[in-house]
Amino acid sequence: MVALLRGFYPYAIAILIAFVMYKVMPVGAEKIDLGILQINSFFTKVTGAIGIAIIMAVSLNIVNGYTGQFSLGHAGFMAIGAYTSAWITHYGSIHFFGNANAMEGLFTKGSALFVASLLAAGLVSALFGYLVGLPSLRLRGDYLAIVTLGFGEILRALLNQTQPVLDEFDIEEATRGEIFTGLGGALGFSGVPKYSNLFWVWSVAIITVIICYRLKQSIHGKAFLSIRENEIAAEAMGVPTTHYKVAAFAIAAFFAGVGGALFAHTLGNIVSPNEMNYQRSIDFVIMVVLGGMGSISGSVIAAVALTILPESLREFSEYRMIVYAILLIVFMIVRPDGIFGIREFWEVKWIRRLFRRTPKETHAP
Amino acid sequence: MALLEIRNLNVHYGAIHALQGINVTVEQGKIVTLLGANGAGKSTTLRAISGLLRQVKGDILYQGRSLFGRPPHDIVRDGIAQVPEGRGIFPDLSVLENLNLGAYIRSDKKGIEEDRERALTLFPRIRERLQQKAGTLSGGEQQMLATARALLARPKLLLLDEPSLGLAPQIVLTIFRIIREINETGTTILLVEQNAHMALQAAHYAYVLECGRITMHDDAKALAESDAVKKAYLGG
Ligand SMILES: Nc1ncnc2c1ncn2[C@@H]1O[C@H](COP(=O)(O)OP(=O)(O)OP(=O)(O)O)[C@@H](O)[C@H]1O
Numbered sequence: 001m002v003a004l005l006r007g008f009y010p011y012a013i014a015i016l017i018a019f020v021m022y023k024v025m026p027v028g029a030e031k032i033d034l035g036i037l038q039i040n041s042f043f044t045k046v047t048g049a050i051g052i053a054i055i056m057a058v059s060l061n062i063v064n065g066y067t068g069q070f071s072l073g074h075a076g077f078m079a080i081g082a083y084t085s086a087w088i089t090h091y092g093s094i095h096f097f098g099n100a101n102a103m104e105g106l107f108t109k110g111s112a113l114f115v116a117s118l119l120a121a122g123l124v125s126a127l128f129g130y131l132v133g134l135p136s137l138r139l140r141g142d143y144l145a146i147v148t149l150g151f152g153e154i155l156r157a158l159l160n161q162t163q164p165v166l167d168e169f170d171i172e173e174a175t176r177g178e179i180f181t182g183l184g185g186a187l188g189f190s191g192v193p194k195y196s197n198l199f200w201v202w203s204v205a206i207i208t209v210i211i212c213y214r215l216k217q218s219i220h221g222k223a224f225l226s227i228r229e230n231e232i233a234a235e236a237m238g239v240p241t242t243h244y245k246v247a248a249f250a251i252a253a254f255f256a257g258v259g260g261a262l263f264a265h266t267l268g269n270i271v272s273p274n275e276m277n278y279q280r281s282i283d284f285v286i287m288v289v290l291g292g293m294g295s296i297s298g299s300v301i302a303a304v305a306l307t308i309l310p311e312s313l314r315e316f317s318e319y320r321m322i323v324y325a326i327l328l329i330v331f332m333i334v335r336p337d338g339i340f341g342i343r344e345f346w347e348v349k350w351i352r353r354l355f356r357r358t359p360k361e362t363h364a365p
Numbered sequence: 366m367a368l369l370e371i372r373n374l375n376v377h378y379g380a381i382h383a384l385q386g387i388n389v390t391v392e393q394g395k396i397v398t399l400l401g402a403n404g405a406g407k408s409t410t411l412r413a414i415s416g417l418l419r420q421v422k423g424d425i426l427y428q429g430r431s432l433f434g435r436p437p438h439d440i441v442r443d444g445i446a447q448v449p450e451g452r453g454i455f456p457d458l459s460v461l462e463n464l465n466l467g468a469y470i471r472s473d474k475k476g477i478e479e480d481r482e483r484a485l486t487l488f489p490r491i492r493e494r495l496q497q498k499a500g501t502l503s504g505g506e507q508q509m510l511a512t513a514r515a516l517l518a519r520p521k522l523l524l525l526d527e528p529s530l531g532l533a534p535q536i537v538l539t540i541f542r543i544i545r546e547i548n549e550t551g552t553t554i555l556l557v558e559q560n561a562h563m564a565l566q567a568a569h570y571a572y573v574l575e576c577g578r579i580t581m582h583d584d585a586k587a588l589a590e591s592d593a594v595k596k597a598y599l600g601g
């Protein structure tokens with residue numbers, strides 16, 4: 001597993017790209033005039049949302065795509081990450097810096113706290129992923145989907161019952177229990193310091209893609225795929241299928257938790273129980289299915305498309321689900337395996353044909 | 366000591382008593398075949414050895430140690446590879462990826478390369494199709510792939526479940542020739558078959574399974590000559 005993290009350049013390049021995006025994209029009242037197109041901070045907001053969607057879709061692909069299980073609880077893991085990190089940065093900022101406001105700038109003490117909260121969000125979410133993954137050993141298909149759906153809904157109900165968020169003055173007289181459960185209840189976790197920006201989102205997004213792609217190429221990735229293809233045969237090959245099924249949940253939940261943490265710290269986003277409900281889980285499932293179960297590049301493309309689409313249809317947002325549904329139906333008829341199936345776009349025959357001038361002979365000698 | 370010893374094995378599927386106390390011995394270096402009609406319990410026997418069944422009684426000794434209570438992946442690591450009934454290939458993965466998964470339990474890159482080379486020499490048709498999706502192979506080619514893949518685990522004991530099922534006579538001949546070649550390199554084989562004619566030619570020793578019970582067992586040659594087997598399984 002450590003081999004997945006090897007190499008310096010991919011990660012350096014990922015961070016560099018994210019840094020450039022952060023520098024270039026306008027914030028506040030800034031604008032970039034391209035003549036035909038005025039790029040304003042709305043574009044920056046959508047670009048951030050795309051980054052988070054990529055993290056969510058690519059990680060869900062490990063469960064629903066690689067291992068062929070059916071999880072409908074990905075937004076639940078996102079919520080766990082969002083709340084865990086919000087709790088850490090909010091109460092942590094009060095504890096360390098005296099107030100809960102974000103500090104300006106990319107590299108501050110606050111950013112260190114934020115990065116720590118991202119990791120914590122991932123780990124707590126992975127733990128829940130492990131627990132939710134355990135039923136996958138006995139259940140499959142629709143039954144597993146119902147369990148994961150139930151997880152998300154139970155989580156939502158519990159979050160609705162939490163106490164109000166405490167500020168630096170309330171906290172003086174609060175008990176530990178009140179601080180621990182001070183997550184805002186149905187109103188949501190208000191006043192999360194807004195540490196996130198395109199730099200953090202896209203660093204994580206690109207690194208997630210790199211790791212998930214390497215995972216797929218590794219023998220572990222093949223083991224995941226073998227479970228989806230034929231579980232009995234996978235066992236016969238000596239693949240410890242039970243380990244892998246639970247691991248898929250835990251790994252996917254880790255990234256979803258980090259994605260949720262980035263979401264929580266992004267300006268303009270609301271961290272509330274209803275914000276991360278099953279509807280959102282379904283959005284992620286649709287991305288994975290559209291892109292192709294097991295295709296990382298497919299998930300990325302679907303995440304980009306399905307984030308931009310509702311934004312461009314903003315005036316008709318009630319019809320968004322109808323558009324989705326029609327799109328899905330048409331797609332599933334035309335390409336039942338998603339855009340790319342389990343392959344990446346550069347491995348797919350019909351794409352290769354587009355880029356090849358003379359058709360290559362494929363007959364064996 | 367026999368490589369594998371099945372003692373008084375009983376398997377229940379709910380109310381169905383699929384195996385009713387069978388005893389089978391597989392000597393090191395031999396091909397042993399288990400013959401029987403549909404539903405006799407042949408696949409059940411192999412699944413019990415591989416650790417894929419829960420409700421089993423009796424005992425299965427491999428190299429003198431019981432296999433009971435051990436998970437399937439552990440049993441594979443100990444040198445027992447199974448080619449499941451209906452081949453069990455991974456259809457959406459390439460032929461090469463299928464082969465590599467056969468070596469899942471191993472990490473000696475060089476040894477894997479060598480064994481892949483050896484397996485592909487046995488099955489030249491597979492070599493020509495390494496990049497093809499396994500699901501697009503013909504039935505016979507899929508059987509060859511499944512067998513080649515099992516060899517990549519470098520098993521001491523290879524369990525084959527009806528390798529001739531649904532194949533043209535010419536391919537069946539090829540498969541059985543290769544089974545003998547695999548055996549000659551030192552791999553012990555337990556072969557489940559309905560094609561008694563071919564199986565008895567290839568095997569050293571044979572068992573006949575009927576409705577969950579062993580009704581006959583003898584040297585393969587002797588069994589091929591016996592009237593009961595001729596009548597029931599060799600069509601004459
Ligand atoms: N999972 C199961 N649940 C219930 N009954 C089963 C199950 N698997 C097998 N059986 C029954 O156990 C008996 C033996 O089945 P098995 O698959 O071992 O037969 P077989 O000898 O391999 O037959 P074939 O030659 O048709 O493959 C059959 O009567 C079958 O219906």
Ligand SMILES: [Mg+2]
Nearest residue numbers: 407408409450
């Ligand atoms: Mg059978």
